[in-house]
Amino acid sequence: MRRLHLEILAGLIAGGVLLIFFMQAMGYRGGSGMMPRSVLILALALTAIWIFQSGLGLRRHAGSPIQWNQFAIWRFVALFGGTAIAVMGISTLGYFTSAAIILPLVAMAIGYRRPLPIVIATVAFVAVLFSVFHLLLNIPLPPEAILSIGS
Structure with a gap:
């Protein structure tokens, strides 16, 4: 399988999922x-651009074959798993x-x-x-484990 074929497939799947989510969001009052x-x-527009660019790439050339390596697979699993854990953690930890x-x-x-940039980026x-959700927009979010320490 070529990289461009995989990109088009991933874009179509992502676009379908985003459309389902958009239909769900249309019901919010x-x-x-x-x-x-x-x-x-915005995500649908970016996905459409991604699919379009991959399609143009296919018209110009066949695209490079996918070269799998352990680091790329581990990075994908880490990002996918981290996202799943974060989504589940929001409801329990905040x-x-x-x-x-x-x-x-x-x-x-x-x-x-390097730990210092990671810590600085996380804290920031x-x-x-x-600041945006709690102070500026005053949007209520699920209870927070961090904010309930000491109370």
Whole structure:
């Protein structure tokens, strides 16, 4: 299988999943549906561009064969697994706590080894998330394990 064929297949699958999510988000009432619909429209547009570019690449040349290596497979498994764990963790640990745990673990799993930049990026990301959702938009999120320490 060629890389471009895999990209088109992945883009079509991702586009189908995004359409299903968009249809679900259409049922949200009031302002609560604006953010998911906006993000999904953007994701659908990016997916369409991805499929289009891969299709153009197929017209120009056959594309390179896929060369599998252990690091690429491990990186995919780490990202996919990290995303699944993060989604499950949001409901049990909370949004910010899950991000604080998963971000450094996934960063290390895909090859980042310097701890200081990982810690700085994680703290900055969680601070921005907290500032936007809790302080700026005042959106209620699931209870947080981090914010309930000491209470």
